[in-house]
Amino acid sequence: MNKITISDLSEELLDVINGQRALINELAERAGLTSAQVQTIQMDASQRHQRAKVAAAKAKANREAYEEDSRQMAAWVYATRFDFNNAKEWGKAAATEWLVICDRSGSEHGRDHTFKYHEPTQDELLEALKDLGRWSRATEEHNKDRREHAQRTLPKVKAKLAALLTA
Known part of the structure; x- marks a missing residue:
């Protein structure tokens, strides 16, 4: 029996490839x-190209998932902007909410949100006082969640407005 060496296999493989080409x-x-x-x-048929296409598709899906998660987080930040007393309290809740959003959407982007705590201004507090006052008096059943949120947040x-006015 003849012993086949690596160089024999390489030469045979190159001959087959060159013939096919x-x-x-x-x-x-x-x-x-x-x-x-x-x-x-x-090139389109090559494994390297196929892997690159898969990687590009995954990167695009992750980018789109991150953008959607960021939109949901922005909505949460806006809805709860008066619910927290300081940056530390807000940071804990925001980190938890980000995890919930990413888990709920099945995101695999592995990125953190970029939102920061914003201390409300006097104008924002006055506007919120008026807006939350309206929602806290809403009697329609479909507004129950907003009414309860307004009653908790008002x-x-x-208190924040009083602290600002007395400072």
Whole structure:
């Protein structure tokens, strides 16, 4: 029995590859394809290109998921902007909410949110006082959640406004 060496296999493999490439080029030439078209077809069929396409698709999906998660987080930040007394309290709740949002949407982007705690201004507090006062008096059943949120948040807004006015 003949012992086959790596160099024998390499030479045999190269012969097969070169033969296939010559056949492909001849058939492409007869079909009227340019060498650039043949190279494009070969590249599209390569494993490296396939992996790159999969990686690009995953990166795009992660980017879109992050953008959607950020939109949901922005809505939460806006809805709860008067619910927290300081940055530390807000930071804990925001981190938890971000995890919930990412888990709920099944996101795998692995990125953190970029939102920061914002201490409300006097104008924002006055506007919130008026807006939350309206919601706290809402009697319609479909506004129950907003009414309850307004009733919980209104005392905090009043306290922050009082602290600002007395400072």
